[in-house]
Amino acid sequence: MNGRVLVLGGTGEARRLAERLVAEGVDVLSSLAGRLADPRLPAGEVRIGGFGGPEGLAAALDGVAALVDATHPFAATMTAHAVAAAAATGTPLLRLQRPGWTAQPGDDWRWVDSLEAAAAAGAGYRSVFLTTGRQGLAAFAELTGRCLVRAVEPPSPPLPQRVTVVLARGPFPVEAELALMREHEVEVVVTKDSGGGMTAAKLTAARELGLPVVVVRRPPVPPGVPVVATVEAALAWLRAR
Known part of the structure; x- marks a missing residue:
């Protein structure tokens, strides 16, 4: 053109x-x-x-x-x-x-409309895997369970009270996601419906482990x-x- x-x-x-x-x-x-x-x-x-x-x-x-x-x-x-x-x-x-991503047979997805709703859905779990990116983590600051946060660069506070930060850039293979979730005894995965293949392996890993996934809808x-x-x-x- x-x-x-x-x-x-x-x-x-x-x-x-x-x-x-x-x-x-x-x-x-x-x-x-x-x-x-x-x-x-x-x-x-x-x-x-x-x-x-x-x-x-x-x-x-x-x-x-x-x-x-x-x-x-x-x-x-x-x-x-x-x-x-x-x-x-x-x-x-x-x-x-x-x-966006599409649920597959065996997936246990809980759709929400905001990060605040995602935090409410993650409350009560002992170990939460937050893969929503480093922006907006303040919405999860009141979670009392262990929180595993993955981001490309260190996130700024406020952060969840009991937080472990993993700095990494995708793509992530399924085997690595499985190992990470098992190591941290993850009980629920929280993510945005970002789509694409860079971080989709976490959804496959959650399915294989029988874990629920809280998914924030796109605007x-x-x-x-x-x-x-x-x-x-x-x-x-x-x-x-």
């Missing part, structure tokens, strides 16, 4: 999209939130840091032919800013969002925004511009 593409990234899908666009000779700028000290950088030009709200993002869309929101499925604030900025500037907007995509689930579909949308 002609013109610059701004990709709001930070996900594997965003990196793969940027790589394909660069290979096709498209002028692409990827924007990362800057929450990680050592992020995985995509191909092409990269900016790191916030825009200063929807007004700042709208200003950054000057000269941009298309905006692709490929942020995390739970980055609802950034998605709302993208919608507002695209509407204010008349910039075509696409949401690239990988599909809805704002109405009227076209959504695709794959990089190929995003490329087709961009080429059609």
Whole structure:
């Protein structure tokens, strides 16, 4: 396509999209939130840091032919800013969002609508495996059971009272997840419906161990925004511009 593409990234899908666009000779700028000290950088030009709200993002869309929101499925604030900025500037907007997870036979999933509800569902268990990321752990600060927290970088307080932090970046093999859950005598897994394969092994491990999984539902995509689930579909949308 002609013109610059701004990709709001930070996900594997965003990196793969940027790589394909660069290979096709498209002028692409990827924007990362800057929450990680050592992020995985995509191909092409990269900016790191916030825009200063929807007004700042709208200003950054000057000269941009298309905006692709490929942020995390739970980055609802950034998605709302993208919608507002695209509407204010008349910039075509696409949401690239990988599909959520689907329960398999033998799974014991308990769906909730928020981290606070997930904390309530995890109360009463002696050992909780929190895989919701380091953002939002304050919602679990009042849990009295042992909490195993896994994150890419050290989380900031407030944290659960009896917490063990494991710093690791996926993907995680099923065998390693099984060993980790057995070592910490996990009784329940708490996660967001992030989708993708990077951390899906924990769901398989929980199924094999007969453990319940508390799953936080995704926030809805704002109405009227076209959504695709794959990089190929995003490329087709961009080429059609």
